[in-house]
Amino acid sequence: MKISILIPCYNEELTIKRCIYSCINQSRPADEIVVVNDSSTDKTVSILKRFGSQIRLVHTIKNTGNKSHVQEYGLKFVTGDVFITTDGDTILEKDFVSIIEKDMRDSSVFAVAGYVRSLKYNWITSCRAIDYAISQNIDKLAQHYLNFIFVIPGAAGAFRTEIFRNKILFTHDTLTEDLDFTYRLHKMGYKIKYNRKAICYTQDPSTLKSYVNQMRRWFAGGWQNFLKHFNIPEKPGMAFELSLIYLEGLVFSVLAFIMPIINLYLSVRIFLIYCFIIFIFVIFGAFKEKRPDFIFALPGYILLKYINAWIFLEQFFQEVILGRKNLNWFKPGRVKI
Amino acid sequence: MIPPLLGPSTLIHVFIVIIGKTANYAKQILKKKKNGAKIISLIIMLSVLLLIFGFFYYAIRSSVKSDKSNLNIMQNLLAN
Numbered sequence: 201m202k203i204s205i206l207i208p209c210y211n212e213e214l215t216i217k218r219c220i221y222s223c224i225n226q227s228r229p230a231d232e233i234v235v236v237n238d239s240s241t242d243k244t245v246s247i248l249k250r251f252g253s254q255i256r257l258v259h260t261i262k263n264t265g266n267k268s269h270v271q272e273y274g275l276k277f278v279t280g281d282v283f284i285t286t287d288g289d290t291i292l293e294k295d296f297v298s299i300i301e302k303d304m305r306d307s308s309v310f311a312v313a314g315y316v317r318s319l320k321y322n323w324i325t326s327c328r329a330i331d332y333a334i335s336q337n338i339d340k341l342a343q344h345y346l347n348f349i350f351v352i353p354g355a356a357g358a359f360r361t362e363i364f365r366n367k368i369l370f371t372h373d374t375l376t377e378d379l380d381f382t383y384r385l386h387k388m389g390y391k392i393k394y395n396r397k398a399i400c401y402t403q404d405p406s407t408l409k410s411y412v413n414q415m416r417r418w419f420a421g422g423w424q425n426f427l428k429h430f431n432i433p434e435k436p437g438m439a440f441e442l443s444l445i446y447l448e449g450l451v452f453s454v455l456a457f458i459m460p461i462i463n464l465y466l467s468v469r470i471f472l473i474y475c476f477i478i479f480i481f482v483i484f485g486a487f488k489e490k491r492p493d494f495i496f497a498l499p500g501y502i503l504l505k506y507i508n509a510w511i512f513l514e515q516f517f518q519e520v521i522l523g524r525k526n527l528n529w530f531k532p533g534r535v536k537i
Numbered sequence: 538m539i540p541p542l543l544g545p546s547t548l549i550h551v552f553i554v555i556i557g558k559t560a561n562y563a564k565q566i567l568k569k570k571k572n573g574a575k576i577i578s579l580i581i582m583l584s585v586l587l588l589i590f591g592f593f594y595y596a597i598r599s600s601v602k603s604d605k606s607n608l609n610i611m612q613n614l615l616a617n
Contacts, residue, residue: 331539335539335540338550338551338554339546339550341550341554342549343550344557345554345556345557346553350538418539421538422538444549445540445546448540448544448546449541449544452542452544453541453542474543478543481547505541505543508539508541508542509541511541512541
């Protein structure tokens with residue numbers, strides 16, 4: 201089985217070197233590493249050229265400004281039976297390719313969703329790491345049992361190349377192409393496996409501004425995909441999960457802001473109970489990821505949850521009520537890894 | 538996309554995971570792929586599930602009893 205790694209990148213001079221090293225130094229080497237430079241304006245290209253024949257470097261004709269365009273272009277150069285998608289700021293664990301190969305030996309599996317960890321930097325990245333720990337060890341595991349993985353992460357996904365090329369057309373009409381692919385794969389009846397041992401480390405926003413902008417992209421993309429794939433799904437697990445996540449998000453986000461106006465005393469009591477429940481989950485996440493810094497990020501985590509709720513409602517209003525389809529891709533600032 | 542808030546969906550998912558893992562362990566034990574640790578984990582999970590359901594059963598029963606006794610008191614007051 202020939203395995204390729206496809207890495208779209210734009211202005212990744214601070215992170216691309218470690219990303220490529222992690223792809224090269226795999227326990228089971230990838231047969232091909234295709235790096236697609238989306239007309240970077242910094243030192244990304246000169247860094248990539250130093251890797252010589254170890255990677256296949258291709259360039260877009262002009263900056264596309266959108267990851268799905270870059271992936272579509274790069275897929276033309278992929279020759280492997282299976283291709284792994286990752287990002288220019290992501291580090292793959294040493295046995296990532298080996299684990300993907302084992303999963304793909306099962307011919308019924310079409311795609312594999314890996315496990316994403318956030319690189320440690322400050323309290324904001326710790327909060328993101330808490331979210332990853334809870335969502336991947338509880339939510340995603342439950343989705344695995346319901347036979348509906350909500351999303352194959354763009355930083356840690358693997359697909360069968362030929363079927364992807366022939367059946368999955370890139371549509372570039374949402375801000376979260378990974379959600380779009382995943383929903384389409386489910387509708388086509390392809391089997392998606394979730395493997396928590398296929399681990400990668402990614403860089404998440406480290407400033408509040410870039411965090412907010414990324415959440416805007418994620419939630420805008422989420423609502424865009426919800427509207428795009430709104431047909432009643434045949435999979436009961438899919439219908440259940442979509443209803444649960446979007447409806448709960450909407451109802452509780454509204455309640456979070458309206459309750460204090462309706463009954464301040466009751467909302468304070470509910471808030472304290474909510475904080476206690478979050479504390480339990482944060483302890484779970486800290487234990488699971490061996491990250492004691494999660495405990496200290498708890499107050500920030502609760503604050504970011506309310507910010508998330510606000511942005512979720514804001515994007516619901518913009519994408520669903522007003523019908524404004526925002527396709528401006530936001531790229532968070534990078535720090536050296 | 539990560540859910541915006543930690544809500545009932547996460548708690549529901551916890552139940553699904555416990556039930557799913559319990560079913561998996563049970564399947565493996567039935568296929569005779571058992572080992573001591575898996576049997577102990579299965580017993581613990583079943584106990585947790587029983588405790589959770591027992592708690593909800595007790596809570597609902599207490600609530601119903603309390604409603605019934607409140608109803609009786611109201612009826613007595615109205616009769617008087």
